[in-house]
Amino acid sequence: MKNAFKIIVFAVLVGSYATSHAQTKRKPNIIFILADDLGYGNVQSFNSNSKIPTPNLDKLAGEGTKFTRFYSGNTVCAPSRCALMTGYTMGHAWVRGNAKGKDGLGALRAQDTTLAQRLQNNGYKTGMFGKWGLGDEESKGAPHLKGFNSFYGYLDQSHAHDYYTNHLYEIVGGKTVEIPTDTTKYTEDLIVNKAVDFINANKDQPFFLYMPLTVPHAELKVPDALLKKFQNADGSSKFPPETPWEKKGNYDSQAQPHAAFAAMVNKLDADVGTIVELIKKLGLDNDTYIFFTSDNGPHKEGGADPVYFNSAGPFRGVKRDLYEGGIRVPLIVRAPGKVPAGKSEASPWAFWDILPTFGELTGTATPKNIDGLSFFPLLSGKKPVKEHEYLYWQFNESGLKEALTKGDWKLIRFKETGSPEKLELYNLKSDIGEKNDIAANNAATVKELYALMKKAKTPAENPRFDWSEVEK
Incomplete structure (x- = not known):
């Protein structure tokens, strides 16, 4: 009788542990x-x-x-x-x-x-x-x-x-x-x-x-x-x-x-x-x-x-x-x-x-x-x-816009159909409000980020978002 009681208690304890363990593994x-x-x-x-x-x-x-x-x-x-x-x-x-x-x-x-x-x-x-x-x-x-x-x-x-x-x-x-x-x-x-x-x-x-x-x-x-x-x-x-x-x-x-x-x-x-x-x-x-x-x-x-x-x-x-x-x-x-x-x-x-x-x-x-x-x-x-290494965005309303950040640097590209592109460069650490475009004084950084921008995208599979005409 005592052995039976022990078996029952053991089973209850094992069941309780299993339930508790399952809950922790949820x-x-x-x-x-x-x-x-x-x-x-x-x-x-x-x-x-x-x-x-x-x-x-x-x-x-x-x-x-x-x-x-x-x-x-x-x-x-x-x-x-x-x-x-x-x-x-x-x-x-x-x-x-x-x-x-x-x-x-x-x-x-x-x-x-x-x-x-x-x-x-x-x-x-x-x-x-x-x-x-x-x-x-x-x-x-x-x-x-x-x-x-x-x-x-x-x-x-x-x-x-x-x-x-x-x-x-x-x-x-x-x-x-x-x-x-x-x-x-x-x-x-x-x-x-x-x-x-x-x-x-x-x-x-x-x-x-x-x-x-x-x-x-x-x-x-x-x-x-x-x-x-x-x-x-x-x-x-x-x-x-x-x-x-x-x-x-x-x-x-x-x-x-x-x-x-x-x-x-x-x-x-x-x-x-x-x-x-x-x-x-x-x-x-x-x-x-x-x-x-x-x-x-x-x-x-x-x-x-x-x-x-x-x-x-x-x-x-x-x-x-x-x-x-x-x-x-x-x-x-x-x-x-x-x-x-x-x-x-x-x-x-x-x-x-x-x-x-x-x-x-x-x-x-x-x-x-x-x-x-x-x-x-x-x-x-x-x-x-x-x-x-970098983060990239692309958007097209009233022309194509692209942005890429690498560390504290951020490059933004603007392109409208039939117009030259415009590039803006900002350092987010010193200029969080993006008030001072420093692209003209940082040609090497612009070149580096521009290359990454090209690497970050492939032509759109979806014809609704094929913006290749903008690039011409």
Whole structure:
């Protein structure tokens, strides 16, 4: 009898140990929150002169590591997200600019494998809630074909300008389909609620949650209750003077664009707080990495005023520029007990590095031919095995623009059809605002970086982004 009792106790202890051991071996959850057109200078922990309070983001930075020289994939929406999803720079990516249409040239192809697909194949439940931008429901780039078990939100950037729409898209029955929405509901609320549902439904297994939120992208519109937080008792704006925006193109009228923009940033901050608090409430803090960043620099559309809000911080330029203000974005990574708290990391990394970083973080295979490198060791206070020799961007609206950084040096190239090229050189260590073009006095450095710029790109496979005519 005693022996039987001992066997039972032993079995219970072994089972308890096995359960505990399995729990410690659980793959970590990843939450990647992507703001839309949020400037580096719009987050107070990155810019103490910011006029808009961001308490939840500041707390996230205090509990994690902030990267002060992190770059977006591009200076506009779709190509930046392509770099994030595929690990390629604009010198090699399929989607190198904003494009839409039934020809599918603005969508990912069947052979373009995303980080979500790789995580999904490694046992992760994957969900995306917000703006996709890399393929409509009929294309090969539709969310259900690109690694997502769940999706709810917008498929393209034009539709995402409307915060009170009559339809969004969702994965239903394994396919991405259009669904009706209540036009009195603010879509940011609908999207965040779906993300909360996803976390609750998948709390007992490893999950990847991608939240490409739409705020504070134009149009500048928020519910009255949120706007009132940034109005005085008489209804006037707390951010005078206001210049009303009259309805134009995709963007509706806004009498108080300063107050509306502040409310949108504040809404974003509150939504980040909602997600963090839910993770804590569910006891998932020790199993979850939270990443927060923005898809590119601040916009000046629909009445937005990046100069007033110092949205680019100390940097020159905004969205659609390849100066630092257009591509340098805040990155915060939080994982209690794993990522150093209160640390500031100044080494240069970019969107194309996220895929291999997630690969190393989760034990997911990473393809060898991508441009990205893993910075996962930095998240535990170590030095990466390999760092970039240089970083490269390419953009074409109103002519071709290219930029390349190597260390503190930065070369920017401008080329319009039928016109000579223009080269600008800056030293980011001594001139973070890119105010002094020193190309004329540093011919050898210009030559070196120009050669790397040619090395960093191949002709675009996608005919929509064939810019060879510009070079003539």
